[in-house]
Every structure is written in structure tokens, then in C-alpha cells.
Amino acid sequence: MHLKLGKSDKKIEAEKQCQPLKYAADIEDALDATGFGKYNFGLLLVCSWTLQAMGMDLFGTSFVVAAAVCDLALSMQQRALLTATPLIGVVLGAQLWGYVSDTKGRRLTLMLSMSVGFVFAALSSFAPNWEIMALLKLASSTFTSASNSGAYTLLGESCSQRARGRSMLLCTCALMCSQATVAVIAYPILPLSFAYPIDFLGISYRPWRLLALVMAIPCLATACLLHFFHESPKFLLSRGQHEKALEVLKKIYACNTGKSPENFPVKKLIDDSEEATCEESMLKAMWQQTTALFRPPLLKVTLKLFYLVTIVYMTGSGFILWLPYIMNNLFSVLESGGGSGMNLCTVLRHSIDSAVVVGNGTVIQEVCNDTIQETTLLSAMSYGALASSANLVLSLTCGSRKRLAMLFIIVLSALAAVLLNVVAVPIAGGIFFFIFLLCALSMGILSVYFVELYPTSLRGMASCLSVMLGRSSAFLGVNAIGALISANVRATFYAWSVLLMSAAVLAWYLPKDKKLNQ
Numbered sequence: 001m002h003l004k005l006g007k008s009d010k011k012i013e014a015e016k017q018c019q020p021l022k023y024a025a026d027i028e029d030a031l032d033a034t035g036f037g038k039y040n041f042g043l044l045l046v047c048s049w050t051l052q053a054m055g056m057d058l059f060g061t062s063f064v065v066a067a068a069v070c071d072l073a074l075s076m077q078q079r080a081l082l083t084a085t086p087l088i089g090v091v092l093g094a095q096l097w098g099y100v101s102d103t104k105g106r107r108l109t110l111m112l113s114m115s116v117g118f119v120f121a122a123l124s125s126f127a128p129n130w131e132i133m134a135l136l137k138l139a140s141s142t143f144t145s146a147s148n149s150g151a152y153t154l155l156g157e158s159c160s161q162r163a164r165g166r167s168m169l170l171c172t173c174a175l176m177c178s179q180a181t182v183a184v185i186a187y188p189i190l191p192l193s194f195a196y197p198i199d200f201l202g203i204s205y206r207p208w209r210l211l212a213l214v215m216a217i218p219c220l221a222t223a224c225l226l227h228f229f230h231e232s233p234k235f236l237l238s239r240g241q242h243e244k245a246l247e248v249l250k251k252i253y254a255c256n257t258g259k260s261p262e263n264f265p266v267k268k269l270i271d272d273s274e275e276a277t278c279e280e281s282m283l284k285a286m287w288q289q290t291t292a293l294f295r296p297p298l299l300k301v302t303l304k305l306f307y308l309v310t311i312v313y314m315t316g317s318g319f320i321l322w323l324p325y326i327m328n329n330l331f332s333v334l335e336s337g338g339g340s341g342m343n344l345c346t347v348l349r350h351s352i353d354s355a356v357v358v359g360n361g362t363v364i365q366e367v368c369n370d371t372i373q374e375t376t377l378l379s380a381m382s383y384g385a386l387a388s389s390a391n392l393v394l395s396l397t398c399g400s401r402k403r404l405a406m407l408f409i410i411v412l413s414a415l416a417a418v419l420l421n422v423v424a425v426p427i428a429g430g431i432f433f434f435i436f437l438l439c440a441l442s443m444g445i446l447s448v449y450f451v452e453l454y455p456t457s458l459r460g461m462a463s464c465l466s467v468m469l470g471r472s473s474a475f476l477g478v479n480a481i482g483a484l485i486s487a488n489v490r491a492t493f494y495a496w497s498v499l500l501m502s503a504a505v506l507a508w509y510l511p512k513d514k515k516l517n518q
Contacts, residue, residue, distance in 0.1 A: 024268040027237055030249050032160045033265050037256030039229075040159045044167055046225045047151040048174035050110060053218035054147040055178025057121055057140055058086045060215045062179070062321045063186050063380075066328065066372055067208035072130040080482035083321050085134045087478065089141025090148070090471035097146035098464030099285065102457065106154035107231045113146035114223040121216035125209040128202050144219055148467040153459055156451040157234035158252065165402070165448045169395030172444030173388045179320060180384015183377045186211050190372055238456045242269050289461040293454075301453050302462070304506055306469055308406075309446060311503040313470030315413065315496060316440025318477025322485075323383065323437070324376055330430055331375040344420045344429025345489040383434050391441055406445045406507050413439035414500035417493045436493075439500065443470075449510070 025033070065074070065083050074082065093113075101109045120140035127133030155171055156164050189211045196205040203209075230252070236245035246269055250261035257263075293302045326348065333347050394405060413436050420432035447463070454462045484492040 023266075024270055025266045026270045027234055027245070028161055030246075030266045030269060031158075031233070032162070034160070034249055034253040035256040036159060036163045039252045039255035040163070040167065043155055043158055043229055044171060046222060046229065047155040048171045049218060049225070050114065050147045050151045050222040051171060052174035052178045052181060053114065053222050054117075054144040054151075055175045056182050056215045056218060057117065057137075057144045058090070059179040059317075059320055060182035060211075061086055061137060062324050063182055063190075063372070064208050064212050064215075066324045067186075067190055067211070068130075071204070071206060071208070072133070074130060076482060076486065078130055080479050082130050082134050082137075084475045084478035086137050086141035087317070087471040087475040089138045089143075090145040091468045091475070092138075093142035093145045094148065094464040094468030094471070095290070095461070098149050098461040099289065101146070101149045101153060101464070102235075102289065102459070102461055103285065105231050105235055106150045106157070107226055107229065109146050110150040110154065111223050111226050113143040113150070114219045114226075117141070117143035118216050118219035118223070121219060122213055125212035125216075126198070126201055126203065126205075140216070140219075145467065145471075149461075149463040152447050152451065152463060154229075154232050156448075157232035157456070158230075164451065166395050168448050168451065169391060169444045172441075172447065173391045173395070175443070176387040176391050176440060177384035179323065180381045180388075182211075182215060183380035183384070185214055186372075187374075187377050187381075189214065190377075191374075234456050237269060245269055289458055290465065292458055293462055293465065298454070298458075301511075304510060305446060305449060305453075306466060307506055308442070308503055309466045309470045310473045311499050312410075312439055312442045312446065314473040314477035315500065316437060316443060317470065317474035318481055319433075319437055320440065321474075321478050322481055323380060324372065326433065327379045327430065328373050328376040330426060331373045331379070334426060335373070335375075341424050342426055342429075343422065343424045344426065344433060345493065346424075347426050347429065348485060348489045379430070383437065386434060387438060387440065390438060391444060394441060394444070402445050402448060403507065403510050403512060406442050406510075407504055409441050409445075410439060410500050410504040410507060413437075414497040414504065417497035417500065421490050421493050436496075453511070 062083050065079055068074070069079060072078075072082075097109060097113065117140045120136050120143065124133050124136035124140065127136055152168055152171065156168055159167050189207050192207040192210075194205075194207065197203075198205055230248045231244075233245040233248045233252075236242075236248060246266070247261075249266065249269075250264045253259070253264045254261040292298065326344075330344065330347055333342075397405075416432045416435035416438075420429045420436065423429060423432065446466070450463045450466060451459060481492065484495075
């Protein structure tokens with residue numbers, strides 16, 4: 001005798017046949033089973049905003065410094081040092097946050113660091129002199145720098161392998177346009193003319209201070225938004241918390257599909273011995289995590305990636321902090337009716353020479369100018385739109401061609417550095433400078449390599465050490481650029497084109513994409 005199945009029973013039976021239960025699966029198969037939906041899109045947005053908040057804290061300082069140059073009585077060297085100070089914070093905090101991220105969790109790391117970073121960034125708007133402002137920016141960037149490891153790693157470990165590379169490249173769009181976002185915020189703020197005296201601090205609260213305060217708000221906002229998301233299931237599994245990892249996967253599945261968490265096809269996670277960790281002293285664990293990157297089989301990969309990080313960050317992060325200065329000088333010359341027959345380097349040389357006055361034939365004084373041209377802010381917005389659009393196209397097209405995409409970007413940047421020296425049209429020089437800065441697009445591709453080529457237990461440390469190296473290079477680059485531009489603008493860009501070509505040669509020897517996918 002056969003029992004007839006009702007409609008609901010038939011539906012359940014059909015679903016079982018279409019989607020058999022995977023009672024045991026490894027973490028990658030389990031992530032594939034969660035799909036890609038609302039949870040992943042939401043996490044992508046929050047991680048993107050977290051990186052943008054960090055980028056505003058790091059790169060937005062260049063606009064604040066440009067507008068504060070007279071109030072804080074900054075010389076050219078002090079201006080370069082104050083602009084680059086946030087990069088030191090990244091260096092100081094990178095290894096510590098890598099350890100915290102790998103041992104305490106990606107989500108907790110981000111929530112703590114962004115909250116405290118907000119406090120110091122907000123206080124910097126009340127700094128009475130450039131030394132105190134530098135210390136406060138150093139503290140804020142030390143905390144917000146945790147985004148370099150936490151945001152990318154949390155996002156990459158919470159989505160399937162198929163969508164991972166594309167998601168992380170999309171996440172980089174927000175970082176790429178962080179300076180443009182500051183320009184958008186600065187556009188209505190900096191032209192204001194208010195000045196409120198704060199006697200006990202000995203300062204006059206002017207628009208550039210308000211800009212510094214507004215730039216800090218995204219840090220607090222993203223820390224609050226992270227409360228609505230879960231810890232990385234890969235991290236939980238690596239810490240031996242199998243049940244918690246499975247619960248997180250079920251919740252991601254339910255959010256993405258709209259189905260009950262109990263319908264999640266994976267009922268047990270298979271442990272991977274590579275992910276197993278043990279509790280050790282902090283210093284010993286940090287040392288072991290660091291040295292593991294410089295021993296076979298990871299040594300060759302680490303050296304290649306770290307060299308590329310050095311060159312890319314020196315170029316992308318180094319010159320981007322000089323964008324307001326370079327574009328402001330360019331448009332100042334053009335608006336004064338000059339610049340005919342000049343390339344960008346000649347324009348900069350002319351601006352530097354005209355920024356001093358000679359007294360009695362011997363005393364040279366720099367002319368203080370804290371006016372930021374409207375066209376400078378618009379150009380920063382344009383660059384942000386260009387970089388974000390290019391990164392969006394990159395994320396949609398180069399998922400399986402990361403190595404070739406990196407080669408193309410670096411070579412194109414090197415050629416632009418040569419052309420802005422050669423083409424005697426000021427506006428063309430500005431365009432070539434934008435293309436030269438697009439070298440920063442390689443940062444997103446490098447972050448994908450750091451997720452793919454390192455095990456979970458070392459991924460946070462590898463990412464943080466790479467950023468520590470990159471920001472150290474950027475700090476040296478920013479200060480070197482200031483000195484080199486004053487000495488010989490033309491030689492500066494030619495030297496950078498040679499460095500970029502050396503990076504392109506090394507990028508050719510990265511693991512091929514097909515091997516990575518296998």
C-alpha cells in the first residue's frame with residue numbers, strides 16, 4: 001500500500017532531490033552553499049565605508065594641511081611631515097593589529113579600532129599647533145589602520161571563493177575615492193569665512209578645523225554598523241569554534257536566501273589542520289607569525305609581493321598626498337594667464353620660484369598662501385571618479401586575469417610619468433598625472449593575492465606587514481617627493497618611471513592566475 005504525498009510533501013521531496021544535504025564539508029564548500037546575497041552586499045558596503053573612513057583619515061589630511069598652512073605657520077618641510085604623519089601611524093599599528101585580527105577576530109578589531117580612532121581624529125581639529133596635531137593624527141591613524149587587515153579579511157572570509165576577488169576589488173573603490181570624498185566635503189566647508197576664538201586653547205576655530213572634525217565622523221559610523229554583522233566563519237573555525245562558525249554560516253545563508261537557517265545543507269564542518277592554532281604569549285605568537293612569512297615555502301611569494309607593495313605605495317599613496325599641492329599650483333598658473341607651452345614639471349618649477357620673495361637681495365621668504373582653488377577640489381573629485389570607475393571596471397573584468405591587469409596598470413603609470421615630462425600642454429600634464437596616480441589600482445589586486453596565497457592563520461599578519469611596509473614607503477616617498485620637486489621636478493618623474501618598470505618586471509613572475517584558481 002502506497003501513501004499519497006500531499007502538495008507540501010511533494011514540494012519538500014523535490015527540494016531534497018534538487019539540493020541534497022552536504023552533512024560534512026570544508027569551509028570553502030560551506031561558504032559556496034551560503035550563496036551571495038543581501039548579507040554579502042551589506043558587508044561589502046560596510047567594509048568599503050570602513051576603508052573609506054581610514055582613507056579619509058590618512059589622505060584627507062592633505063586638504064586640511066593645505067588650508068591650515070598659514071594658521072599653523074608651516075614651512076615646506078613641516079607641511080610634508082604633517083601630511084605624511086598619518087602614514088607613520090599605519091606603520092606603528094600594522095603588526096599589532098595583524099596579531100589582534102588573527103587572534104581576537106576581524107569584527108572586534110574593526111569595531112574597537114575605528115571607535116578609538118574617531119576620538120583622536122576629532123580631537124585633532126582642536127590642535128593649537130602643528131606638533132600636537134601631528135601627534136593626534138598619529139594616534140588616530142594608528143587605530144584606523146586596522147582596516148587594512150580587518151576589512152579586507154572579514155569581507156574575503158565571509159563570501160565564496162568565486163565572488164571573493166571581485167568583492168575585494170569593489171571594496172577598494174571606496175578607498176580609491178576617499179580623497180575625492182574629502183574634496184566633496186571640503187567644497188562647501190573651506191570657502192566659509194567664520195572664525196570663532198577658543199581662548200583656553202589659544203586657537204581660532206576656522207573652516208579647516210571643521211573639515212577635520214567632519215572627516216572623523218565616518219570612523220564612528222562604521223564602528224556602529226559593524227554591530228549588525230557576524231565574525232568571519234573562517235576565523236572562528238581556525239580558533240576551533242566549529243559550532244559558532246556553523247551558526248554564522250547558517251545566518252549568512254538565511255539572510256542571503258530568505259530560507260530558514262535549518263535548511264542550510266552543511267551540518268558539519270571539516271577541520272583543516274592548516275587552520276589549527278594554539279594559545280601562546282602575544283610576543284611569541286607575533287614573532288612566529290612574522291617569521292613564518294619569510295621561510296619556505298612562503299619566502300619567494302613574500303619577497304615578490306612586498307617589493308611590489310613598496311613601489312605601488314610609494315607611487316599611489318606618496319603622490320596622492322601631493323595632489324592638492326600640484327593641482328593647486330597648476331590651476332593657479334592657468335588662471336593667472338600663464339602656462340603656455342609648459343609641461344607639468346615646468347609649471348611646478350615656475351610656481352616654486354614665484355612662491356618666494358627676495359628682500360634686500362639676500363633674504364628669501366616663502367609667501368604664505370592657504371587658498372585652495374575651486375578647480376583643485378573639482379580635480380580631486382574628478383580623480384576620485386576616474387579611479388573608482390577604473391577600479392569598478394577592473395573588478396568586473398579581471399577576476400581571472402589579475403596578473404595581466406597589474407602589469408598593464410603599472411606599465412601605463414610608468415608611461416604617464418614620462419609623458420607628463422614631454423608633452424608641453426599644462427592640462428595634458430594634469431591628465432597624465434591622474435593616469436600616473438592610477439598605479440594605486442594595483443593595491444586592490446595585491447590585497448587579493450594576500451588573501452589567496454597565505455593561510456588563514458597568517459593572512460591578517462601578512463596583510464598588515466605589507467601595509468606597514470607600504471605606508472613606510474609612502475611616508476619616505478611623501479617627504480622625498482617634497483625635497484625632489486623643490487630640487488628637480490623633471491628628474492623626479494623620470495626616476496619614478498624606472499621604479500615602476502622594475503615592478504612590472506617582477507609582477508610578470510607572480511603565480512599565474514590559472515594556477516591560483518586550481
